[in-house]
Amino acid sequence: MKAVDWDDAFANMAHVPDSQELPAFWTKRAQQYRTDASTQNTRIDIDVPYGAHARELFDIVWPDASPKGLVVFVHGGYWIRLDKSYWTDLAEGARANGWAVCLPSYTLAPEARISDITNQIGRAIVKASELVSGPIRITGHSAGGHLVSRMACENSPLPLNVQQRIQHTVSISGLHELRPLLHTQMNESLRLDIEEASNESAILQRPIKNTSMTAWVGGGERPEFIRQARLLELVWQGLDADIKCVIDSDHNHFTVIEGLKNPDSKITQELLTHKG
Numbered sequence: 001m002k003a004v005d006w007d008d009a010f011a012n013m014a015h016v017p018d019s020q021e022l023p024a025f026w027t028k029r030a031q032q033y034r035t036d037a038s039t040q041n042t043r044i045d046i047d048v049p050y051g052a053h054a055r056e057l058f059d060i061v062w063p064d065a066s067p068k069g070l071v072v073f074v075h076g077g078y079w080i081r082l083d084k085s086y087w088t089d090l091a092e093g094a095r096a097n098g099w100a101v102c103l104p105s106y107t108l109a110p111e112a113r114i115s116d117i118t119n120q121i122g123r124a125i126v127k128a129s130e131l132v133s134g135p136i137r138i139t140g141h142s143a144g145g146h147l148v149s150r151m152a153c154e155n156s157p158l159p160l161n162v163q164q165r166i167q168h169t170v171s172i173s174g175l176h177e178l179r180p181l182l183h184t185q186m187n188e189s190l191r192l193d194i195e196e197a198s199n200e201s202a203i204l205q206r207p208i209k210n211t212s213m214t215a216w217v218g219g220g221e222r223p224e225f226i227r228q229a230r231l232l233e234l235v236w237q238g239l240d241a242d243i244k245c246v247i248d249s250d251h252n253h254f255t256v257i258e259g260l261k262n263p264d265s266k267i268t269q270e271l272l273t274h275k276g
Contacts, residue, residue: 076142122157145174212276218251
């Protein structure tokens with residue numbers, strides 16, 4: 001059997017044409033959204049602290065009326081790059097449907113271990129839940145998909161009262177099995193060992209009782225991401241979670257999140273209206 005090239009298996013940008021231009025594109029688009037919001041009287045609270053570290057900050061994009069509840073979007077970047085400022089425009093789909101949207105940053109590897117980042121996201125959700133009443137729905141992309149799926153595990157950092165407010169989770173192109181990352185060059189920054197990789201893999205944890213989850217992935221993504229979405233569905237179905245896997249047409253790892261900007265898109269409606 002041929003050995004798996006794990007670096008290539010996770011190399012999203014290498015398999016998407018012109019992907020080197022995407023960070024600048026995301027930055028410009030998110031900045032334009034914030035500028036437009038200020039002229040349209042859309043409230044955005046910037047850099048709300050949820051901890052003492054310089055990156056323990058989140059933004060909240062508010063709807064026009066009293067919020068129906070709280071949506072949290074956790075960004076990706078393999079836990080080693082990017083921050084909340086790249087993604088403000090992705091809040092629009094949920095905001096236009098009447099939800100307040102929290103976008104947290106977190107400390108990046110190698111300064112933080114993945115287990116530290118999991119705990120940070122837990123603290124961010126707790127803080128945001130104190131600012132917005134009502135139900136909570138959470139989503140995240142890539143490494144962010146890992147982080148939101150971890151909130152639904154029995155070893156979640158979330159307290160019970162916050163867990164009980166979460167109605168649904170959408171892990172978009174999430175990483176739910178971290179052990180293969182031990183064989184990648186990026187692990188020089190992640191510093192995973194087998195114990196942490198196992199503890200941080202959602203497929204190796206039991207879901208919280210009454211978990212409602214969608215593993216959403218693009219049909220044009222690297223096969224490893226499709227495998228991991230299907231794997232979470234298969235494992236957690238056997239543990240009585242309400243979970244399904246959605247393979248979204250031929251979207252790649254980056255176009256798969258575009259629908260979050262659209263209040264009527266399938267992915268936005270899955271996040272906001274799925275009933276567990």
